[in-house]
Amino acid sequence: MQTIDVLKLENFRLYKKIETRFDPGINIILGDNAQGKTSLIEAIYTLCLTKSHKSPTDYNLIRQEASFSRIYARGHRDKKPITLELILSKEGKKARYNKIESKRLSDYVGIMKAVMFAPEDLNLIKGSPSERRRFIDLELSQMDRHYVYHLNQYRKHLKERNEQLKRMQKQKSHDQTLLSVLTEQLSHYAKKVVQKRQEFVAALAEVANKIYVDLSKEDILKVSYEPSIEENFLQAFNARQTQDIALGTTTLGPHRDDCGFYFESMPVKNIASQGQIRTIALALKMAVIELLNKHHDITPIILLDDVFSELDSKRQQSILSMLDNKAQIFITTTSLNHLNLETLNSYQIIHIKSGTIEGVDTHESSHL
Numbered sequence: 001m002q003t004i005d006v007l008k009l010e011n012f013r014l015y016k017k018i019e020t021r022f023d024p025g026i027n028i029i030l031g032d033n034a035q036g037k038t039s040l041i042e043a044i045y046t047l048c049l050t051k052s053h054k055s056p057t058d059y060n061l062i063r064q065e066a067s068f069s070r071i072y073a074r075g076h077r078d079k080k081p082i083t084l085e086l087i088l089s090k091e092g093k094k095a096r097y098n099k100i101e102s103k104r105l106s107d108y109v110g111i112m113k114a115v116m117f118a119p120e121d122l123n124l125i126k127g128s129p130s131e132r133r134r135f136i137d138l139e140l141s142q143m144d145r146h147y148v149y150h151l152n153q154y155r156k157h158l159k160e161r162n163e164q165l166k167r168m169q170k171q172k173s174h175d176q177t178l179l180s181v182l183t184e185q186l187s188h189y190a191k192k193v194v195q196k197r198q199e200f201v202a203a204l205a206e207v208a209n210k211i212y213v214d215l216s217k218e219d220i221l222k223v224s225y226e227p228s229i230e231e232n233f234l235q236a237f238n239a240r241q242t243q244d245i246a247l248g249t250t251t252l253g254p255h256r257d258d259c260g261f262y263f264e265s266m267p268v269k270n271i272a273s274q275g276q277i278r279t280i281a282l283a284l285k286m287a288v289i290e291l292l293n294k295h296h297d298i299t300p301i302i303l304l305d306d307v308f309s310e311l312d313s314k315r316q317q318s319i320l321s322m323l324d325n326k327a328q329i330f331i332t333t334t335s336l337n338h339l340n341l342e343t344l345n346s347y348q349i350i351h352i353k354s355g356t357i358e359g360v361d362t363h364e365s366s367h368l
Ligand SMILES: Nc1ncnc2c1ncn2[C@@H]1O[C@H](COP(=O)(O)OP(=O)(O)O)[C@@H](O)[C@H]1O
Pocket: 012, 013, 014, 015, 031, 032, 033, 034, 035, 036, 037, 038, 039, 040, 060, 061, 062, 063, 064
């Protein structure tokens, strides 16, 4: 079990400086729109993964007019006290685990694991391939340290190869040998990234389908990784070389891959109803929790941004029973009306207004 007991934020989104305590069980973040509910749990997610689930760049996370952002937490993991700290600034980011700065972010990501359920999850099915790649990369990064390293190396070499392609496009360079070296290095990391993604999606597909069928009692969901290069990476890159020089960019590789969702052989996004898309998104995130449970023996911190109160009580129950008191849970909502609070043993309500914590109510079940 992992918990965050105390959270301190400085210059994160709209927050100037706050400190708050959390319940080891269920925390309900209550407030009107645009008061800072999402930002609070986004901070927890970012602290665990070093990246936001929402914003592809860190820049938006730093409070306007501030030059850095700091997220600090004291918590527990497997009953041992731990501290985590993440500092974002224009110079980059710094992470500290138990007060010691991590040399590489890949050593830090995933020390505490978190799964976010958010309205943006619908984009996993309806949005562009980049959103599906982002999801896969974030989940894999908290499951596999080596993946973070390989992905970063891939990106670095992709950037270098693209720079050389641009120079060759503009006839500023004719260095074919340099391009060949860069292409060889790129294929090495491309292969590693694609292999890991394929393994992850295959495992996810199996579990997500089980959960989806269970929730919907109907269609069978197929999820498949769709790589732009499947094997012989070097050959594939080389075959595209003329075109890549003409365009000044690498047109194949993991940065162009996608992930597809199907009912039978029909792409889900062409036929599914809004309700089915919601259920698929839910099943995917629940599947991630199950994979973390199964392969990493840990239940992540669960962050539910606005989505929980929208679920019917059967789906609310199905998430809670899956977690079975083994996870710390954060639920943001504008109203308590649609939460089945009477089924909960104990919980805490945190009232948020304009980036400040107005008050905290603790509830213990009377029938305990
Ligand atoms: N970097 C930032 N600096 C200052 N304010 C921000 C920043 N990012 C977002 N905000 C503000 O925070 C508010 C949104 O907070 P949010 O957590 O999404 O609210 P809620 O989830 O309660 O609707 C908005 O008013 C937005 O303008």
